[in-house]
Amino acid sequence: MKSILSFLGGIIFTLVVLAGLGYLAVKAGMVPANADGKPAALESWVANTALQAALARDTKELRNPIQPSEENLISGVHLYAENCAICHGASDAKPSKLAKGFYIEAPQLAKDGVEDDPEAASFWKVKHGIRFTAMPSFTTTLQDEEIWKLAMFLRQMDKLPPAVDAEWKKVPSVAATPAPN
Numbered sequence: 571m572k573s574i575l576s577f578l579g580g581i582i583f584t585l586v587v588l589a590g591l592g593y594l595a596v597k598a599g600m601v602p603a604n605a606d607g608k609p610a611a612l613e614s615w616v617a618n619t620a621l622q623a624a625l626a627r628d629t630k631e632l633r634n635p636i637q638p639s640e641e642n643l644i645s646g647v648h649l650y651a652e653n654c655a656i657c658h659g660a661s662d663a664k665p666s667k668l669a670k671g672f673y674i675e676a677p678q679l680a681k682d683g684v685e686d687d688p689e690a691a692s693f694w695k696v697k698h699g700i701r702f703t704a705m706p707s708f709t710t711t712l713q714d715e716e717i718w719k720l721a722m723f724l725r726q727m728d729k730l731p732p733a734v735d736a737e738w739k740k741v742p743s744v745a746a747t748p749a750p751n
């Protein structure tokens with residue numbers, strides 16, 4: 571009994587010392603707070619693994635209820651132009667000034683697209699956002715139907731019907747925004 575207690579005491583002591591060292595490291599400025607650096611391997615692993623686990627758990631039952639029509643795809647293009655192009659670029663795939671400064675780079679989707687991802691995965695990312703990155707949640711600002719239209723557009727971005735592609739090409743480049751004063 572006595573040896574179990576001293577063993578447990580040892581564990582608790584070690585945990586307290588580790589927590590104290592962690593606290594001191596944060597207070598001493600040893601944990602980076604800047605956005606103009608690259609994430610550490612452990613940080614990337616935790617963020618990516620958590621995201622994949624959440625997607626696997628939450629998207630199993632998700633099905634796109636929207637008709638795959640040109641009209642809905644064009645709505646997707648317009649929603650993208652209004653809400654996403656500032657970070658993910660237009661069809662020229664040139665990043666805005668804003669996008670160049672993110673800690674975790676925002677992919678320019680015309681170049682590094684998500685056509686291979688299931689629509690449900692893109693739906694989840696847009697609805698809930700991606701923690702630890704600049705990817706916002708649109709849960710309170712877009713309706714589910716609008717998010718599905720966006721997910722459908724993203725899935726077909728590299729093989730759009732001509733009328734939809736023409737609309738996509740009309741979205742103005744964001745390379746120069748926000749405008750310099």
Ligand code: HEC
Pocket residue numbers: 649650653654655656657658672674675676677683684692695696700703704705706708720724
């Ligand atoms: C303020 C900037 C910002 C806005 C606005 C934004 N995003 Fe993002 N988004 C990001 C960043 C940064 C990432 C990268 C996150 C990562 O790598 O985990 C991202 C990631 C994504 C991804 C995952 C890409 C991949 O390769 O897996 C998708 C899909 C996406 N965004 C779609 C959208 C859509 C659709 C909109 C508009 C409704 C939007 N985003 C608006 C910053 C933004």
